[in-house]
Amino acid sequence: MMIVRAAFAVVCLLSLLAAPLAAAAQPAGKVRQIGYLDQGSAARNRPYLEAFRQGLRDLGWVEGRNITIEVRFAEGKTDQLPALAAELVRLKMDCIVTWTTPAALAAKHATTTIPIVIGFAADPVGSGIVSSLARPGGNITGWTHLGLELRAKYLELLKEAVPEAIRFGVLWNPANQVHKPSLRVIEAAAQRLKVELHMVGVQDPRELEGAFSTLAGKRVEALVVFPDGMFLAQTPLILALAARSRLPTMYGVKEHVEAGGLMAYGPDLSDMHRRVGASLVDKILRGAKPADLPLAQPTRFELLINLRTAKALGLSIPRSVLIGADAVIQ
Numbered sequence: 001m002m003i004v005r006a007a008f009a010v011v012c013l014l015s016l017l018a019a020p021l022a023a024a025a026q027p028a029g030k031v032r033q034i035g036y037l038d039q040g041s042a043a044r045n046r047p048y049l050e051a052f053r054q055g056l057r058d059l060g061w062v063e064g065r066n067i068t069i070e071v072r073f074a075e076g077k078t079d080q081l082p083a084l085a086a087e088l089v090r091l092k093m094d095c096i097v098t099w100t101t102p103a104a105l106a107a108k109h110a111t112t113t114i115p116i117v118i119g120f121a122a123d124p125v126g127s128g129i130v131s132s133l134a135r136p137g138g139n140i141t142g143w144t145h146l147g148l149e150l151r152a153k154y155l156e157l158l159k160e161a162v163p164e165a166i167r168f169g170v171l172w173n174p175a176n177q178v179h180k181p182s183l184r185v186i187e188a189a190a191q192r193l194k195v196e197l198h199m200v201g202v203q204d205p206r207e208l209e210g211a212f213s214t215l216a217g218k219r220v221e222a223l224v225v226f227p228d229g230m231f232l233a234q235t236p237l238i239l240a241l242a243a244r245s246r247l248p249t250m251y252g253v254k255e256h257v258e259a260g261g262l263m264a265y266g267p268d269l270s271d272m273h274r275r276v277g278a279s280l281v282d283k284i285l286r287g288a289k290p291a292d293l294p295l296a297q298p299t300r301f302e303l304l305i306n307l308r309t310a311k312a313l314g315l316s317i318p319r320s321v322l323i324g325a326d327a328v329i330q
Contacts, residue, residue, distance in 0.1 A: 035088035035096040039229030051270040055278025076233030078175040081106035122147025122178040133295040141293040152189035158250040169220035175203040212241040227252035257304045267298035302326035
């Protein structure tokens with residue numbers, strides 16, 4: 001049973017979230033085409049797509065009536081993203097929506113004219129996706145989950161949950177352009193906390209078992225898994241390996257915890273898809289220019305803890321951590 005202890009709210013710029021009046025007519029005579037490019041898997045990421053679809057319906061855009069959505073999942077294979085982005089460009093989409101930094105960069109490299117709405121980009125400025133959050137420029141707008149800043153918080157919360165641990169592992173993907181700068185952020189946090197950090201890069205699912213063997217060899221006591229489309233696609237395997245290694249693990253996506261992971265911290269991604277992503281697409285289809293639409297940002301984040309997993313690990317989560325949790329699975 002999940003006990004929700006604090007309502008999770010995302011407040012973005014009013015200009016981005018202001019929905020048109022219900023009576024506003026859609027542009028007549030043309031069915032608009034939306035491309036949806038996702039680094040992850042259909043099985044794991046479809047709830048985000050459905051949230052996006054619901055947001056569009058709330059704004060009057062209905063598939064089969066005034067829009068079509070061409071969906072492309074890379075199934076965690078980051079190297080497939082450029083070809084999938086090029087395919088959407090050839091199909092002459094009116095707008096392309098992306099999920100994760102690698103997908104955003106693939107779309108950016110594929111077109112400079114079709115409007116792009118990015119989502120779940122940790123550091124869109126540092127990654128070279130946009131010029132700035134306030135003035136993205138070019139053909140791109142969207143939303144960021146401020147993931148780069150969250151990397152330190154992952155380690156801090158995990159250390160609070162496992163206070164006796166001094167050796168922490170980090171699972172990251174070298175194919176994800178934002179993960180390398182993320183390492184610098186979490187390394188600085190490790191220095192402040194006076195803990196050891198052992199980082200293992202994995203960009204192919206076949207490398208995961210070897211990565212956990214490497215972490216075991218380093219006698220790692222707890223693990224941080226950076227958010228990544230490939231990792232999300234491999235949720236069952238990662239959870240099984242973490243359980244077998246008896247590693248308390250912090251994730252950046254709540255779906256890991258709902259599937260049996262220990263902890264997660266971050267924004268409500270489905271809500272961002274539904275409210276922000278759909279709102280931006282709506283504005284673009286009505287004539288707004290992406291360069292004029294600032295990137296939206298979440299202002300609150302939620303901490304989820306799975307007490308069933310903690311019990312299986314023989315771990316007692318300190319009361320101070322539980323009090324700060326927004327949701328507890330028990």
